[in-house]
Amino acid sequence: MDLKSHLSLENLDQNRQLFRKYDVPAPRYTSYPTVPYWCDSPTAEQWYASVERSLQAQDATWSMYVHLPYCETLCTFCGCNTSITKDHKVARPYVDLVLQEFDSHLRRSPRLTQRRLTQIHLGGGTPTFLSAEELHELVSGLYRLAGVKPGQSDFEGAIEIDPRRTTGQQLEVLRRLGFTRVSLGVQDFDPETQRLVNRIQPFEMTAHIVRLARELGYESLNFDLIYGLPKQTATSIRQMMKLTIELSPDRIALYSLARVPWIKPAQKLFRDEDLPEGAAKRELYEIARSELLAAGYREIGMDHFAKPNEALSRAELESRLHRNFMGYTDQRTSVLLGLGVSAISETQDCFTQNEKVLPVYERRVQSGEWTVFRGHRLNEDDLKRRRQILELMTRFEVELEDDAQLADVSEFLSELERDGLIEFDGRILRLKTQGRAFLRNAAMALDSRLRAQAPTTKVFSSSL
Ligand SMILES: C[S@@+](CC[C@H](N)C(=O)[O-])C[C@H]1O[C@@H](n2cnc3c(N)ncnc32)[C@H](O)[C@@H]1O
Ligand code: SF4
Structure with a gap:
C-alpha cells in the first residue's frame, strides 16, 4: 500500500479537524447486530x-x-x-x-x-x-x-x-x-x-x-x-x-x-x-x-x-x-x-453469550442447566447487514443491495463523501485509502438497528 496516500502525518491540521469531526461513540463490529442490540x-x-x-x-x-x-x-x-x-x-x-x-x-x-x-x-x-x-x-x-x-x-x-x-x-x-x-x-x-x-x-x-x-x-x-x-x-x-x-x-x-x-x-x-x-x-x-x-x-x-x-x-x-x-x-x-x-x-443465524458472572456460570454448569444468559436470532435483514458489514470491515468496500439502500447510505455518509474519505462506484461503497481511519463510522451507515434507536446511555467506546 502507498505510504503517503493514507490519512497521513502530512496535512496534520486538516487531519486533526477530520478526527475531531468524526470522533463519536461507535461499535467495533465484531458482530452484527452488536451485543447491545441483541433482542431475540x-x-x-x-x-x-x-x-x-x-x-x-x-x-x-x-x-x-x-x-x-x-x-x-x-x-x-x-x-x-x-x-x-x-x-x-x-x-x-x-x-x-x-x-x-x-x-x-x-x-x-x-x-x-x-x-x-x-x-x-x-x-x-x-x-x-x-x-x-x-x-x-x-x-x-x-x-x-x-x-x-x-x-x-x-x-x-x-x-x-x-x-x-x-x-x-x-x-x-x-x-x-x-x-x-x-x-x-x-x-x-x-x-x-x-x-x-x-x-x-x-x-x-x-x-x-x-x-x-x-x-x-x-x-x-x-x-x-x-x-x-x-x-x-x-x-x-x-x-x-x-x-x-x-x-x-x-x-x-x-x-x-x-x-x-x-x-x-x-x-x-x-x-x-x-x-x-x-x-x-x-x-x-x-x-x-x-x-x-x-x-x-x-x-x-x-x-x-x-x-x-x-x-x-x-x-x-x-x-x-x-x-x-x-x-x-x-x-x-x-x-x-x-x-x-x-x-x-x-452459528450461521444465532449468537449466544454464556453467563458473565462466574458463580452463576459455575452453578449453571454444575446443575446441568444451559449456560447462556443472552443471545440473538438473526432475521433476514440482520443476515444481510451482517454480511455487508463483514465485507466492509474486511475489504473496505461493499456492494449495496439496491438503489434504495444506495440513496439511504449515501445520504447518511454525505459528510464523509464531501470530505473525500469514501466514494461510491455504482452501488459499491468504498473507503478511500485516506478514509480507512473512519471505517467504524462508515459501517454505522449499514447498521439499521443502531440508526433506528441510538443508545440512550453510553455503550460504545470512541470510534478512533
Ligand atoms: C485477554 S488479554 C491478553 C492475555 C493476557 N491477559 C495479557 O494481558 O497478556 C487480551 C488483550 O485485549 C486487549 N485489551 C484489553 N483491554 C483493552 C481495552 N480496554 N482496550 C483495548 N484493548 C484492550 C489487550 O491488548 C490484551 O492483550
Ligand atoms: S489485560 Fe491484564 S487484567 Fe486484562 S486480561 Fe490481560 S492480564 Fe488480565
Whole structure:
C-alpha cells in the first residue's frame, strides 16, 4: 500500500479537524447486530437446532473459543471479563467446569463430533494463570471429547499469554499438544505507561518469551499492543515500534484503547490530562502504522498488521479475511463454540453469550442447566447487514443491495463523501485509502438497528 496516500502525518491540521469531526461513540463490529442490540434470544432447543443446521454440510467445520477469566493482578485499562485472584486453587475446578460444559454441548448437538474442529483458541483473562498440568488437562480433555489428535495437520491451537505469567513448561506442554500460535500481551514497553496501567513488564521479559516460543517451534507469534494509553506520546510510540520491530512478531494487533469507565471502573483511575484523545490519539496509530509499513508489515483491516507471508496477510490477499468476536482472523467456520464464563458463540443465524458472572456460570454448569444468559436470532435483514458489514470491515468496500439502500447510505455518509474519505462506484461503497481511519463510522451507515434507536446511555467506546 502507498505510504503517503493514507490519512497521513502530512496535512496534520486538516487531519486533526477530520478526527475531531468524526470522533463519536461507535461499535467495533465484531458482530452484527452488536451485543447491545441483541433482542431475540433463542431457547436452548432453538440454539442447538441452529448448531445442527449450520453443520449440515458434510464439509462444514467448527472452531472453539475457551474463556479463562483469571488474572493475578488487574491492568487498569482492561476491558476483558476477568476475575482477579492470586489463589491458583480456583483453576482446576474451572477446568472441570469447562470440560463439563463442552460435554453437555456434545450430547445435545451430535454434529459437533461428526464435523471437523479446526481451531481451539484459549483466551481470557489469562490462560497462563493455569499451570502446565492444568493446561494439559484442559486441552487433552477437549481433544478427547472432540476427537482431535495432537499434531493433526488440519488443526490449529492458539493461546493468549501474559509474558509476566508464562513459563517454558507451559509453552512446552502446549507445543507438544500441537499448539502453533501464541499471542503475547505486550500493550506498551514504556516503563511510565506500564506503571500507570499497573502492568510492569520489562522488555527483556517479553524478549525472553519470544525466544522461548521460537525455540519451541511456534509458527506464529502475535503481539497485542494498545494506543491511547496514559502518557503515550509520538516519541514513546516510535520507541514502542522500534522495540516491537526488533522482536519481529509475525502479527500485531494494535488496538485503540476502548475507554469504557462506566463498565470498567478501574479506567477511572486515569487522569484525563494523561490520555491522548481524538486527533492526538489517532496520530499515535498513524505513527505506528508508518513505522510498521516501513519495516515490511502489511496493514490488515482496521487495527492489525502482519508479515506478507503470514496467514492473515494471505487471507486478506485471497479475500478470505474474516472477523469475529476475537477480531480479524483467517479462520472462518460454520460454528464458533464459546466455552467458559462470558464466552460468545456464533452459528450461521444465532449468537449466544454464556453467563458473565462466574458463580452463576459455575452453578449453571454444575446443575446441568444451559449456560447462556443472552443471545440473538438473526432475521433476514440482520443476515444481510451482517454480511455487508463483514465485507466492509474486511475489504473496505461493499456492494449495496439496491438503489434504495444506495440513496439511504449515501445520504447518511454525505459528510464523509464531501470530505473525500469514501466514494461510491455504482452501488459499491468504498473507503478511500485516506478514509480507512473512519471505517467504524462508515459501517454505522449499514447498521439499521443502531440508526433506528441510538443508545440512550453510553455503550460504545470512541470510534478512533
Ligand atoms: C485477554 S488479554 C491478553 C492475555 C493476557 N491477559 C495479557 O494481558 O497478556 C487480551 C488483550 O485485549 C486487549 N485489551 C484489553 N483491554 C483493552 C481495552 N480496554 N482496550 C483495548 N484493548 C484492550 C489487550 O491488548 C490484551 O492483550
Ligand atoms: S489485560 Fe490481560 S492480564 Fe491484564 S487484567 Fe486484562 S486480561 Fe488480565
